[in-house]
Amino acid sequence: MHIVEVEKLCHSYNNKRVWANKDVQFSIQSKGVIGLLGSNGAGKSTLMNIICGVVHQTSGKVRIYGSDIEKDSMTAKRQIGFLPQTAPLYLDLTVNEYLNHCALLRGMEKSQIPDAVEEVKRSVQISHFSKRLIKNLSGGYRQRVGIAQAIIHKPKLVVLDEPTIGLDPNQIVEVRNLVCEIAKERTVLFSTHILHEVDLMCSHVLMMDGGRLIFNGTLNEFKEIESSNKVLLTVGKMPPEEELLSVQGITGFNYINHQKLRISFENNPDITNQLIRKSVEQNWELQEIHYEQKTLDAIFSKLSSKPS
């Protein structure tokens, strides 16, 4: 049985004039972190809202463990924990009160709730703020409380909509680790527009643009799309043009400064090894060599011309 199954999903907020999601179709069958990539306005949040039953799609089907999110929403929602982009917090409640409330909403047995609350607080490291009003917590801790509510009932599918937005670097690292921890036993659908996060956390990648799903594959497959055709070199002695062009596949280059240059190439997966060998031979005093990272825009641009 698929964990998540999305079929020909379309959604419009304004009576089919503009589509937030159009013909989205994919399924998730494995545990781990599934990255949902896309720039702002790509339709990620809408897709997540539909998967979690917050919004009903205009057309198409969404099934969670076989249960239709629209027709059998009670069964489907029991499998889901959702953290929207803005954590759905009641600021006037304490952390304990809030988590208790969320547990009850998710249909947990009253007797199980105290233990579940303690466990989830430990896991997101907010135990010391149990009696603190949520409005008195910092942004990072509020986000942790948000994550706690999404996992307190131990759902099989956890949907996190850009959970690292607005956090400081340390908090981002902590949240990423937490997500990875959660994903050991669950499926986590994790949206972001930061490519690096996908690389760090995800086993599978979905990418959206303009409401359409433009990529659906493993991280490795995604990285292949991401692979660059430009190499950046930092050297002690700048090589002459003829030495560079003698390397197979190099189509051009330009000097960035007196030590750095960018080399363009085609059809040569072994280009870095060849350049290293050449630099040793010609004594370029090679200090650094790496592929130039592609921007998301570049990848979008590429993916947009190659629909999944």
Place this chain on the structure above:
Amino acid sequence: MQFFQNCPQNPPDHMKQILTIAQRELRTLFCSPVAWLTLIVFTIHAGFSLMGRIDINLEALLTRDINGQWFTQRFFSGNRGVFLSVINYFYLYVPFLTMGLMSREFSDGSIKLLFSSPVKLSHIVIGKFITVPVFALLLVFILFIQAVVVHFFVLDSFDWPLIFGGLLIVFLVICLYGAIGLFVSSLTSYQLVAAVGTFAIIFIMNSYLRTSVQNDHPEFLQIILNKWLPPNMHFSGVFGLLTSTHILYYLLLITLFIIFTWFRLFVEKKSKSFIFKFSVYTFAILLTVFLGWLSIQPNNIFYFDLTADKVQSPSAELKEVMKKLPEAPTLVRYVNVLERPDEGSIISYPGRLGKMSSLRYSLKQKIKVEFIPYYGPTASLYHTLYKKDSFFTDASQLVLQTYERRNVSSEKFNLKELAAISDQQFSWFTNDELLTTQDVKSYLAIDRPENKNVYLVKSGNKSAILQNGTYEGANEQKFVNTLNGMLEGKPIITFLAGHGERTHNNEEDESDYYKVFNNHSKDNSLVNQGFETRTVYIKDERIPDSTMILIIADPTESYGVDEMAKIQSYINEGGNLVITGSLLNRNTILPVMEQLGITASIADSSYKYGSIDPAAVIHDGNAKGFLRNETMWTSSADITILDKEGNGAKLSMPNSFSMKQLPGQSGFSVRPVVLSDADTLIYALTRNVSGKQQRILICGSADFLSNGAEGIGFKSGFDTKAQNQRVAVAFFKWLSNDKYPSDAHKQRRKENIIIKSSGMLKLFLVGLFPLPFFIIGLLVLKNRRNH
């Protein structure tokens, strides 16, 4: 990691989830200052309202004995009682309580928590709404405590069922306003907008809606929009008569706004076209209106009399007389279009019965109403013009100007012409022709045109005038009197004339009996208690057989032999009689009195006041009494012939002479009724004639019933509190063999104020009672702030 191992698979308990949402909402409410501030302000507000009512009655007690009245109603359920006083301000309280119910969820984004949880939309809405009845119960509890305090510390008797009925209405009004607030709160993410929006909707429903539809619109629209939809048209349940219409109104409207809220959340989740949304809202409104329309149909209305003594239920007499009617009665209202609007002039709502509405109410609304307009200048019209009263309408002025310009009283106006000129539509009147006063007089055979509203009761081919010229509302007793008179003929009081006797048609003459017998504008005048007065010139006419009571009032000239024979014949046949004489003319009346075995005392003294002899009154342990110690009709207070101490009512007896029995047997059983010290000023005589008890009153003061006497009409002696007019009604009830006025006037237990001052009470209700809310609120808020 241990934590992520189990996922709950049990289906959630829906009721538990509803309560979870309600609990969370209540926690938020009571962790904010809004709830506590509302409770404190409400307690003080209700406290001041109640103290106002208590103080005003305590002040009244200083000057007159008002004890024995229906104080539960006066304090809580009356027009100025606590219930209406607080209900009228709920539109200010409720929006603050409901403004955040949904809008906070939208603004904080927490709505996504609810939407993504396994909770149905309906459960979310109900869970949110539960906050309202819970808070309403708290407010009701505050009023309940007030009632408990009044019961134990202010009054010696209390009408608890009336209080519970009022509390129910208070509760339902809060719930209705709360449902409106919930819906408005779901329309916006701004709490302030939600509060203002709720306030605006409630305000519009209570004020604008009542006058939104003019008289030229279909009756259905007028009734629904002007009469059914405004919440304040359904506050009247606090008066003690709850109807299924009221209950259904609140339930329907509460359900409507809850469904609106549900639908609003539904379209928030699943976008729908404008036409779809419009259709659903329209359908829900139309369905509610349809059910509302069904609920106001007379045959569908159920009544619940919430008073302890069932004073709001039809009396046995009313039920009895209604059964005898050939068909359901129709009340025809002749409306003087030149009257002030608030008295039912041309712009008044056609369905409005004015002060008659209580009658329609107690008759269970099974009464049709017709309106017939006429015009005739009235005192209030000129008063209004003179004062430039803002109530006065252009239409009325127009009629007046036209009336004066044409200066021909016989000329009739056409309503359509009038409407065309004045931009008013009068299609709601049952005919187009505007009658004149003369027309009304001739149609209804009214002697004295009052140019006010005239009410006629019709049933089959029978009709009778219920009221002519009084602004006072017709009560059930008066209605029963009228119907009895219509069915069986009115009891006729015949005044002898031709020998300088007192008359009964001259309002200006202080010696005339107009006010007691013929004052159409006063309910306690006998003409409004079912009697009809006639005059017979004894010299030329015989006393009509239809006479029930003959009045021989202070003749200044002696009766001749033939005339005395006619009087004697009437007496011999067992006719009831009232004889009044004055000190000045007593020698003229003595021959008539002496035929009955009564004569004047030798002492030539005048008595200013007398009082009812308690021995003449039927009360505990008195087998000889004959006057019933019943409540005498008054518009505002219940007064009995004997007071609590057993003293008889005081009467003013100007120019009176005392009387005594002549020696020997007259054949009558003679009892003193009114005494002044040891002297008798009024005797009651009875005997059986042909199996019927003959009843005669002989009064040594002719002015006892005259316009100028204290206790008649508006005249009262401050020190004496003379009850002449009220006792006169009791006398004529006895004289009419206890038939008129009917017994339909409701009897209920007496309530007495048992405190002398209100200082401690005020301290408790306004000072101490809000204190717990203040302290608890302060502790809760302080505690929350420390988190």
